[in-house]
Amino acid sequence: MKARVAVVGLGKMALLHASILSALNSVELVSFCEISPLVRRFGKKIIPSVGIVAGVQELAGMGLDAVYVTTPPRSHFGIVREIYGAGIAHHVFVEKPLASSYFEAQELCSLAEKHGGINMVGYDRRFSVTFGKAKRILDEGTLGQLSSFEAYAYSSDFLGSKGRSKASSRGGVISDLACHAVDIALWFFGRLEVKSARVESLLGDGSQDAVDFQVASPASLEGWIRSSWCKEGYRMPEIGLIVRGSSGTMKVDEDKVEVNLGKDAPFLWHKHDLGDNVPFFIGGTDYVREDEFFIRSVLNGSPAEPSFSTASKVEEIIEHVKRMSDDSK
Amino acid sequence: MLLLVGDNPFHGISHLSQQRAVARGYDLTNPSYAANLVNISLDNGADGFMFTVSETTLSILRILNKGRRREDLHLYAIIPYAYEFVRLAVLAGGVPGLARKLGQQIVLSGNWRAITSGVKGALATDPSSLLEGYLYFEMARLRSAAGRKATVDTIMLHELVTDMALALNMDWVFKTHTEFMLAHRIRPGFETRNFAYLVKKFEEWRIDFGKVTIAAPFNSLGFQMCPSRKECEEALRRIPEGEVIAFSVLAAGYLKLPDAVAYTANFPTLRGIAVGVSKEQHALETFNMLRENTR
Numbered sequence: 001m002k003a004r005v006a007v008v009g010l011g012k013m014a015l016l017h018a019s020i021l022s023a024l025n026s027v028e029l030v031s032f033c034e035i036s037p038l039v040r041r042f043g044k045k046i047i048p049s050v051g052i053v054a055g056v057q058e059l060a061g062m063g064l065d066a067v068y069v070t071t072p073p074r075s076h077f078g079i080v081r082e083i084y085g086a087g088i089a090h091h092v093f094v095e096k097p098l099a100s101s102y103f104e105a106q107e108l109c110s111l112a113e114k115h116g117g118i119n120m121v122g123y124d125r126r127f128s129v130t131f132g133k134a135k136r137i138l139d140e141g142t143l144g145q146l147s148s149f150e151a152y153a154y155s156s157d158f159l160g161s162k163g164r165s166k167a168s169s170r171g172g173v174i175s176d177l178a179c180h181a182v183d184i185a186l187w188f189f190g191r192l193e194v195k196s197a198r199v200e201s202l203l204g205d206g207s208q209d210a211v212d213f214q215v216a217s218p219a220s221l222e223g224w225i226r227s228s229w230c231k232e233g234y235r236m237p238e239i240g241l242i243v244r245g246s247s248g249t250m251k252v253d254e255d256k257v258e259v260n261l262g263k264d265a266p267f268l269w270h271k272h273d274l275g276d277n278v279p280f281f282i283g284g285t286d287y288v289r290e291d292e293f294f295i296r297s298v299l300n301g302s303p304a305e306p307s308f309s310t311a312s313k314v315e316e317i318i319e320h321v322k323r324m325s326d327d328s329k
Numbered sequence: 330m331l332l333l334v335g336d337n338p339f340h341g342i343s344h345l346s347q348q349r350a351v352a353r354g355y356d357l358t359n360p361s362y363a364a365n366l367v368n369i370s371l372d373n374g375a376d377g378f379m380f381t382v383s384e385t386t387l388s389i390l391r392i393l394n395k396g397r398r399r400e401d402l403h404l405y406a407i408i409p410y411a412y413e414f415v416r417l418a419v420l421a422g423g424v425p426g427l428a429r430k431l432g433q434q435i436v437l438s439g440n441w442r443a444i445t446s447g448v449k450g451a452l453a454t455d456p457s458s459l460l461e462g463y464l465y466f467e468m469a470r471l472r473s474a475a476g477r478k479a480t481v482d483t484i485m486l487h488e489l490v491t492d493m494a495l496a497l498n499m500d501w502v503f504k505t506h507t508e509f510m511l512a513h514r515i516r517p518g519f520e521t522r523n524f525a526y527l528v529k530k531f532e533e534w535r536i537d538f539g540k541v542t543i544a545a546p547f548n549s550l551g552f553q554m555c556p557s558r559k560e561c562e563e564a565l566r567r568i569p570e571g572e573v574i575a576f577s578v579l580a581a582g583y584l585k586l587p588d589a590v591a592y593t594a595n596f597p598t599l600r601g602i603a604v605g606v607s608k609e610q611h612a613l614e615t616f617n618m619l620r621e622n623t624r
Contacts, residue, residue: 011423012415019496023526039425046456049498157419170419235341235412272552272583281522281555282492 002028003298006059006089008079009070010034010043010052013095013122016283017068018050020291023280027295030062056082059089066091066118066298073097073171077104081111090117091298097121097179098311100171102319105312112308118297120304121311123183125239125254127289129274131184134241134252137259138188143245146221149189151181153227155237158203160230172208174199174318178227180239182314183306185225188241189217191313194320202230213321254286330593330623331601332616333405334370335576336380338607339363339389340412360388367393369612374620377403377482379544379574379603382467383410387474394476402479405542405574405603407520408467411489435462440469457505464509483542484510485518492523500534507541516572518542523555524573528564538571546577547599548584549592553577565596574601586615590622 003026007018010032021027031051034040043052053059056079059067067089069079077099083092092112098121099105112119125131137143155177170176185192197213210228217223229237240253248261260266271285278288297304341358367378367389378393380386393402418427432451435443443465450458464484471481486494486506494502503519510517517540521527524545531538547565551558565573578589586604593599602619606612 012418015424015493015497019493022498023496023523036425041454042456045454047497047499048501157416161420233341270583272550272580277551277553277555277557279556280492280496280526281553282489282496 001299002026003065003295004028004030004063005066005068005295006031006033006062006064007068007070008033008056008059010036010039011070014068014070016287017070017093017095017291018047019282020280020288021068021295022050023282024292024295025279026299030064031059033059056088057086059083060086062088064089066093066295069094073175074100076100077108080108084111084115090115091119091294092117093120093122093294094308094311095122096124096183096311096314097171097175097318098308098315100175102312102315105308105315109308109312118294118301118304119308120294120297121306121308122290123180123306123311123314124284124286124290125180125184126187126306127286127293128254129271129276129285130252130254130257130269131241133257133269133274134243134250135188137250137257138243142247142259142261143243143250144247146189146219146243146245148221149185149223149241149243151185151223151225151239151241153177153179153181153237153239154231154234155229156231156234157229157237158209159232161203172199173227173229174208174211174321177229177237178211178225179314179318180237181225181227181241182317183311184239184241185215185223186310186313186317187306188243189221189223192217192223192317194317194324197321197324199321199325200228202228211321211325213324215317330599330619331377331574332375332619332623333377333379333574333601333603334367334375334612334616335603335605336363336378336386336389337605339366339385339605340381340383358385360385360392364389364392364396366606366609366612368396369609370606370616371401373613374616376401376601377405379405379407379576381407381410381487382471383413387470390471390474390476390479394474394479402475404471404475404479404481405483405485405518405544406467406471406481407485407487407518407544409463409487409490411487431463435466438466438469440466443469457501460502460505461509464506468513468515481515483516483518485520485542485544488520488522491519491521491527495521495523495527495530500530503531503534503536507536511540516540516542518544520544520576522546522553525556525560525564528568538568542572542574542600544574544576544603547575547593547596548578548580549588550580550584552580552583562596565598569598571598572600573598574603575599576603578602578604586618587622590619593623 007014022029192215195214200210201207202209212226215223243250251258257269278285421430443462446458447462507517546553554561
């Protein structure tokens with residue numbers, strides 16, 4: 001049995017997910033949905049094997065099982081509401097972040113709960129073999145009583161660029177990049193509360209380009225989350241985490257996991273050691289495992305994580321950081 | 330066995346660890362330093378240079394072209410430099426912004442064949458003409474940087490383009506690229522991380538393996554050999570007529586060179602190996618060892 005899927009948007013994330021889905025045996029990629037007439041016109045010629053419609057409503061009646069929403073975050077709320085409202089598909093995948101505000105994220109959670117079906121948000125690092133390994137190590141209690149952590153998300157995407165318009169269109173570094181570190185921190189440590197926050201504008205004119213905030217868990221775990229998209233040396237975005245506990249320290253990023261228990265040499269696992277192969281490789285292995293997982297959940301009717309509800313907690317933290325940063329000005 | 334020096338270290342890439350790439354410093358991305366490493370590799374057994382066409386590698390080619398007489402320089406070029414395109418898309422506001430930027434670059438290049446094909450493609454909504462326009466543009470800047478003495482053996486499409494086109498059944502991409510390159514006496518090539526899938530699709534589309542070069546990961550660990558090492562090896566055995574170049578033979582630095590030599594020796598139909606080097610001594614030892622053990 002194949003899942004019939006449509007992809008809303010025709011940008012780079014749409015092409016990435018569409019390529020993966022198309023290569024999976026369990027999926028029939030039925031249609032794209034793209035608002036721009038020019039992109040649609042070229043899209044039809046470039047990808048003749050898949051249909052393209054102009055509006056979300058036109059996807060109705062295609063017998064879709066699931067829709068992927070890959071458009072800019074500010075459009076997610078309206079599109080997902082339309083998908084649910086018109087009964088276009090039972091299951092919805094939204095590329096991260098879920099929405100452009102915590103309020104919208106909560107509304108989408110209510111809609112999803114009312115509608116039923118599988119819902120998931122594209123925090124792909126959860127599907128990285130290294131972060132998966134680190135989570136298992138943490139759950140096994142290897143590090144003892146946890147005391148602190150530092151999470152980071154860095155890229156050089158806007159290093160040396162001028163003007164804020166393009167950076168702002170992505171919602172600022174908090175919503176675009178730091179959200180990955182926040183999601184990983186929430187996944188690893190559960191509930192977190194923002195204690196203090198500082199947002200920096202490096203490109204000028206009020207853009208949000210670097211962020212640094214302190215969080216704490218109810219179990220007195222302290223954490224720092226830092227992110228910048230103007231950081232030198234990060235050709236590709238990198239998400240990482242350092243966790244300290246009573247029995248040792250763990251460092252994890254997309255390439256490796258290192259556990260130091262204070263005696264002998266540290267334990268080190270590269271992604272090579274952790275079974276990183278996928279059925280079809282494009283844009284990294286995390287995305288492939290993420291899409292495989294969502295489609296399997298759709299076909300089996302089993303819940304998918306991170307769900308809208310889980311991802312809305314990232315929006316909650318982001319909102320607190322923004323508010324706290326505004327208050328401190 | 331064709332031995333090629335690869336360019337990943339010159340772009341600051343380490344697939345073993347991004348931290349390692351950052352820590353390696355900036356010497357490697359300095360074109361003069363990189364050109365010296367390419368020269369040492371060529372002097373010690375490398376037959377050519379396999380690289381993605383970018384400002385960094387074009388600068389390396391200019392230095393190689395000017396600095397000394399290199400009549401043995403064989404080039405295996407990969408286009409486009411996907412990282413730069415993705416970054417451009419980010420800065421230019423998505424795929425339409427990227428297309429505009431690229432269009433501007435082609436117009437500014439003054440290459441009339443690239444401009445004509447590009448305009449024709451844009452007016453007629455013809456992706457093949459657009460692709461041809463882009464290929465003219467890349468071919469011209471490559472030849473201009475490399476000089477007359479260098480031989481452009483192969484121009485390959487980057488894995489992001491190849492693998493997306495494979496997945497989305499865009500057979501016109503492979504046919505257009507193949508016909509265009511053959512018409513210009515350059516061997517068409519395709520870089521992929523889905524070798525077994527590509528072989529299956531090419532068989533389906535009746536693309537002649539004897540006319541194309543395919544670059545794909547091959548290593549004893551099965552690292553990035555998708556869907557599995559076994560299936561990639563079986564696919565390789567199925568196409569003895571193909572020119573297949575192995576990269577990631579060291580699994581991004583995880584394996585040692587003797588492992589790579591021993592592993593690739595199992596596949597007599599493998600036409601070449603590409604390996605990146607980051608230091609003079611490393612270049613010297615790597616290509617001496619490969620030359621002695623693969624010929």
